[in-house]
Amino acid sequence: MTERKPLYILNGPNLNRLGRREPEIYGHHTLADVELWCREAAGEWPVIFRQTNSEEKLIEDVHEAIDEGAGILINPAAFTFTSLALLDALKMFKGPIIEFHISNVHRRESIYHKSLVSMTATAVMAGLGAAGYPHAVRALKLLVEEGKR
Ligand code: DHK
Numbered sequence: 001m002t003e004r005k006p007l008y009i010l011n012g013p014n015l016n017r018l019g020r021r022e023p024e025i026y027g028h029h030t031l032a033d034v035e036l037w038c039r040e041a042a043g044e045w046p047v048i049f050r051q052t053n054s055e056e057k058l059i060e061d062v063h064e065a066i067d068e069g070a071g072i073l074i075n076p077a078a079f080t081f082t083s084l085a086l087l088d089a090l091k092m093f094k095g096p097i098i099e100f101h102i103s104n105v106h107r108r109e110s111i112y113h114k115s116l117v118s119m120t121a122t123a124v125m126a127g128l129g130a131a132g133y134p135h136a137v138r139a140l141k142l143l144v145e146e147g148k149r
Contacts, residue, residue, distance in 0.1 A: 005070035006046035007140055009038050009133075010061050012077030013053040018102075018130065026102050029130040038073075041134035045070075045141060055083055062089040069093075071144045073136050075100045080115045087116045096143035100136050101126035122148055 011031065014021060019030035035049045048069070052058050058079060065072050072093060079086050080099070090097055097120065104127030105112040118124055122143055125136050 004045055005068060006048045007042055007137065007144075008061065008065040008069045008072045008074075009035075009047060009049045009137070010058060010065075010072065010074045010076075011051040012058055012075060012079045015075060015077055016051050016053065027130050034130050034133050037131070037134040038137050041137035042141070055079055055085065059085055059089045062086070062093065066093050069095060071095045071140045072097045073100055073133075073140050074098070074117070075102070076117050080105075080117050081111060082116075084116060087119060090117060091120045094149065096122040096140060096148045098122060098136050098140050098143070099124045100133065102130055102132070103127060 015031055018026055018034065019028050031051055038049060039047050050061050052061070058076070062072070072090070072095065074097065076083070076086060076099070080101070099115065099117045099121035105115070106126065115124070123139065125132055125139070128135065
């Protein structure tokens with residue numbers, strides 16, 4: 001059985017403070033909880049789980065996934081609405097991309113309504129809370145198995 005390429009689970013700015021940051025919007029679970037749930041949902045699939053507050057680092061993580069990864073689950077956080085550079089990086093990825101938001105960004109202030117990442121994402125999941133991450137992992141595995149982009 002050939003070695004499976006990893007699933008990249010990438011998280012953007014301020015998500016390192018998940019659990020303490022605006023819990024009324026983002027909940028009380030931490031990013032460490034989320035990582036555990038994602039690894040459980042991934043089962044035998046290898047997982048690369050990262051968080052950064054740096055746009056450059058997030059783009060470099062996407063570049064690594066372009067060379068090494070099977071699929072990307074990304075919560076770009078605020079970079080979703082600001083980073084053309086991140087969009088350009090994701091466009092180069094050949095596998096499926098799920099854009100994930102803990103909150104329903106479409107029900108929030110208008111600054112959160114126009115996603116640049118959605119212009120290349122295979123699918124978008126928003127509003128399920130942090131507990132939505134493992135569902136996104138299972139969906140990503142299916143998209144990879146189906147060869148979707
Ligand atoms: C997280 C953020 O940090 C915000 O900038 C986004 C997203 C929403 C979330 O719901 O996970 O807009």
